Amino acid sequence: MSVITCKDVTKHYRSKKALNNLSFTIEGEKITGIIGRNGAGKTTILKILAGFLEATSGEVKIFDEKPFNNIMVSANSIYIDDQMTLPSSLTLAEILKTASNFYENWNTALADGLFNYFSLDPSQYHCNLSKGMKSTFNMILGLSSRCQLTIFDEPTTGMDAAVRKDFYRALLKDYIAYPRTILLSSHHLDEVEDLLEDVLLMKDGQLHLHIPISELKEYATSVKGKRTILEKWIRNKEVIHRSDLGAETTYAVVKNNSAVLLQLDNARHEGLDISPVNSSDLCVYLTSDTKGGIDDVFS
Amino acid sequence: MSSMVAFLNITIFIIILFLSFHLIKGNTAKPRKKIFKVKILHTILFSYVFLLLVGIILYAFIPSEKYEYMEFKENHESYQPNTSFDAIYEGMIDKNIKIGDKFTFNYTDDTLEVSANKDEEFSLTIVVEKKDTNDEVIELTNYLNTTIVDNIDFTETIPSVDAKISGNTLILQEPDTVEITISKLKKEFTISQFTSESHMDNIGHGFNGESLLYIKIPKDLELISSMNDIYIHYVNE
Amino acid sequence: MFLAKPTTVSVIKKQYKYKSKAYLDVYFSLVVLQVISILLSFAGANSMGVGTPTMNINITYFSVDIVIVFTMIWGFITAIQLTTKNYRNDDFSFVTNRVNSNISNGLFLLTASIIAGITAMLSTFLQKSVLYYIGGTNFIADMSLFDYAKQIIIGIGSGILYVLLFCALGYVVGTLVQLHKSFTFIIPASFFGILFIIESLGLYDLRTYLFEFLFSEPSFVIFTLKILSIVAVVFTCATLMSNKLEVR
Numbered sequence: 001m002s003v004i005t006c007k008d009v010t011k012h013y014r015s016k017k018a019l020n021n022l023s024f025t026i027e028g029e030k031i032t033g034i035i036g037r038n039g040a041g042k043t044t045i046l047k048i049l050a051g052f053l054e055a056t057s058g059e060v061k062i063f064d065e066k067p068f069n070n071i072m073v074s075a076n077s078i079y080i081d082d083q084m085t086l087p088s089s090l091t092l093a094e095i096l097k098t099a100s101n102f103y104e105n106w107n108t109a110l111a112d113g114l115f116n117y118f119s120l121d122p123s124q125y126h127c128n129l130s131k132g133m134k135s136t137f138n139m140i141l142g143l144s145s146r147c148q149l150t151i152f153d154e155p156t157t158g159m160d161a162a163v164r165k166d167f168y169r170a171l172l173k174d175y176i177a178y179p180r181t182i183l184l185s186s187h188h189l190d191e192v193e194d195l196l197e198d199v200l201l202m203k204d205g206q207l208h209l210h211i212p213i214s215e216l217k218e219y220a221t222s223v224k225g226k227r228t229i230l231e232k233w234i235r236n237k238e239v240i241h242r243s244d245l246g247a248e249t250t251y252a253v254v255k256n257n258s259a260v261l262l263q264l265d266n267a268r269h270e271g272l273d274i275s276p277v278n279s280s281d282l283c284v285y286l287t288s289d290t291k292g293g294i295d296d297v298f299s
Numbered sequence: 300m301s302s303m304v305a306f307l308n309i310t311i312f313i314i315i316l317f318l319s320f321h322l323i324k325g326n327t328a329k330p331r332k333k334i335f336k337v338k339i340l341h342t343i344l345f346s347y348v349f350l351l352l353v354g355i356i357l358y359a360f361i362p363s364e365k366y367e368y369m370e371f372k373e374n375h376e377s378y379q380p381n382t383s384f385d386a387i388y389e390g391m392i393d394k395n396i397k398i399g400d401k402f403t404f405n406y407t408d409d410t411l412e413v414s415a416n417k418d419e420e421f422s423l424t425i426v427v428e429k430k431d432t433n434d435e436v437i438e439l440t441n442y443l444n445t446t447i448v449d450n451i452d453f454t455e456t457i458p459s460v461d462a463k464i465s466g467n468t469l470i471l472q473e474p475d476t477v478e479i480t481i482s483k484l485k486k487e488f489t490i491s492q493f494t495s496e497s498h499m500d501n502i503g504h505g506f507n508g509e510s511l512l513y514i515k516i517p518k519d520l521e522l523i524s525s526m527n528d529i530y531i532h533y534v535n536e
Numbered sequence: 537m538f539l540a541k542p543t544t545v546s547v548i549k550k551q552y553k554y555k556s557k558a559y560l561d562v563y564f565s566l567v568v569l570q571v572i573s574i575l576l577s578f579a580g581a582n583s584m585g586v587g588t589p590t591m592n593i594n595i596t597y598f599s600v601d602i603v604i605v606f607t608m609i610w611g612f613i614t615a616i617q618l619t620t621k622n623y624r625n626d627d628f629s630f631v632t633n634r635v636n637s638n639i640s641n642g643l644f645l646l647t648a649s650i651i652a653g654i655t656a657m658l659s660t661f662l663q664k665s666v667l668y669y670i671g672g673t674n675f676i677a678d679m680s681l682f683d684y685a686k687q688i689i690i691g692i693g694s695g696i697l698y699v700l701l702f703c704a705l706g707y708v709v710g711t712l713v714q715l716h717k718s719f720t721f722i723i724p725a726s727f728f729g730i731l732f733i734i735e736s737l738g739l740y741d742l743r744t745y746l747f748e749f750l751f752s753e754p755s756f757v758i759f760t761l762k763i764l765s766i767v768a769v770v771f772t773c774a775t776l777m778s779n780k781l782e783v784r
Binding site: 001003029047051052053054063069070071072074075076079083084085086087089090094098099101102103104105148 | 537538539540541542544547550553554557558559560561622625626628629630631632633634635636779780782783784
Binding site for chain 3: 337340341343344347348350351352354357361422423446448449451453456457458473474476477479480481482483484485486487488489490492493494509510
């Protein structure tokens with residue numbers, strides 16, 4: 001049984017198309033990163049998976065059931081983001097207690113441990129927390145509920161670097177202790193890439209790539225060198241990104257395939273600088289509308 | 300119909316509140332700010348409930364002795380307003396009519412002047428009955444018209460006319476106006492809707508709380524009025 | 537893979553339990569509103585004066601009608617409040633679906649109506665006690681004070697039903713507004729429109745009938761049935777309408 005199945009999912013907001021025939025399947029217990037630019041439809045698809053929104057067309061199945069208006073899916077999934085509203089009349093301690101009542105897999109020890117570690121005040125109210133504290137608390141909620149489908153949409157908003165690091169560590173440890181399907185959308189792919197097993201790259205409401213992170217790391221190669229030589233070399237190759245660094249030098253990212261890999265030595269020989277592409281950068285290049293990025297505006 | 304108007308007013312009020320509520324609150328996802336800590340909230344709620352309970356206990360100790368005004372409810376069915384009072388003009392006096400102060404004077408002269416000592420005015424009705432005999436006795440009786448306002452019988456509170464004889468003059472003194480202020484418990488509409496004796500609500504409002512001075516004079520006595528606006532009604536004339 | 541399989545009843549129970557605790561704020565506004573209206577009620581509901589040449593009678597009537605009316609308005613507004621985005625989103629931070637969310641809201645509003653109806657009616661004793669002990673007011677009643685206290689039971693019953701009715705109306709109005717913002721204007725406009733049509737066509741019988749259908753129903757049992765059926769219909773409509781409503 002696959003945890004998530006999406007088939008031709010389309011979502012309209014009034015006239016705007018947020019998702020356009022998005023199809024993918026996630027099977028088994030793994031951490032998948034949802035990566036994409038602002039407005040790529042990450043939040044929309046995650047909310048559809050959580051049952052908050054209903055797809056305009058297409059088929060969405062979580063644990064073989066439609067998530068919209070489904071208590072089974074609701075009980076086995078949790079969606080955490082920085083917009084999360086929690087009852088303003090309950091203290092943080094009471095919210096945790098309420099959540100433990102709702103989620104059967106709730107781990108009180110973990111919740112209390114994290115709560116104390118991040119030195120949150122149990123008598124504090126959620127609406128009075130700072131942005132980072134809110135995100136920290138939401139994260140505790142997300143982890144402790146131990147839902148089969150745990151969705152973190154930009155969970156680190158407002159957190160400082162130390163807390164972010166702690167969070168990723170906590171996420172990984174708890175995932176190992178209690179494996180489940182985790183979806184993690186983040187702007188900082190470089191921070192989370194060590195956690196991820198799969199990457200789901202979205203662009204304009206469509207699926208761009210859905211591959212294991214290891215494959216993403218070997219997905220492309222960057223080439224830097226004299227423009228004339230480089231241009232000759234990249235001919236007939238799939239160029240993902242190209243930008244001029246100086247008067248003479250050009251930087252290009254080329255999609256790897258067997259032909260490219262064979263010609264790497266040859267390129268080095270011609271004085272081109274060959275290096276692997278940072279996956280975070282690669283994602284930016286892959287999802288950019290133009291080959292040259294922001295530079296195109298100025299050329 | 301007045302309750303209907305009230306209801307419409309309420310509804311309009313609600314809609315105004317509703318609109319303003321939405322203007323203030325909007326439908327934005329702004330987080331609500333916490334005003335009170337739960338403890339303070341609990342304290343407020345429990346204090347209020349406590350206050351209400353104290354109210355019940357105190358209420359139980361309000362002495363429930365009958366008010367000085369008689370309740371009217373029991374006999375109102377048999378009561379025929381005004382007719383019994385009208386009969387007085389014919390000289391027939393219903394036994395049920397309440398009687399106020401009574402005066403009896405011995406008088407031997409043939410004429411008697413009637414006057415009022417209060418600003419030379421007298422607004423009450425005087426009915427005079429000439430007796431069959433010359434017994435030299437003048438009998439004055441204050442008859443009190445049944446006065447019921449909202450089920451409370453005020454008949455016995457109606458003040459009587461005072462009278463005295465000085466020489467050949469019968470001096471009538473109109474009583475001072477009695478002021479009565481009453482607090483009445485009204486059933487809430489949630490109760491009266493199911494227990495209301497709606498016909499009772501309208502009864503009593505039109506009853507005039509007047510007294511009538513009935514004078515029985517010897518057969519041959521002549522009354523002379525010294526005031527213009529005094530009207531003396533003679534029975535059987 | 538372990539999957540929790542909650543039943544609808546268990547989810548509703550949990551939601552209800554959570555709401556009873558989280559929505560405690562609404563009782564604060566209830567207390568404030570009732571205290572204000574009790575203060576207003578000290579002025580007397582209305583008074584009547586009758587004058588004759590010999591006697592002036594002035595009767596001031598005391599009741600807590602105004603407290604009950606304010607409580608009904610409170611029910612209306614509270615119900616609207618529950619339908620707003622914030623409250624709905626709160627539900628979905630935990631386990632629920634739309635039907636369960638609506639049912640638990642209904643149960644919460646029922647509880648709130650019961651509490652509000654009881655406190656509104658009981659405020660009559662507080663009012664009378666204050667008037668008697670502090671204001672030195674003597675009361676006359678058509679019945680003994682004890683008989684009046686017995687009738688309070690009926691008052692509480694119908695008070696609860698009236699508050700519940702206004703909760704249901706508020707709930708459906710709030711739901712409509714959530715479906716589309718334009719209802720904020722359409723609802724008052726159509727309300728006044730219908731009133732205007734009734735007035736201009738001279739349909740006074742209809743108006744009287746509509747009014748008397750509830751407010752003049754003399755049988756408590758029939759009144760209860762009428763209110764409960766209206767509430768059930770209105771609530772079902774609200775639930776059906778909001779079943780496709782998206783959250784967050």
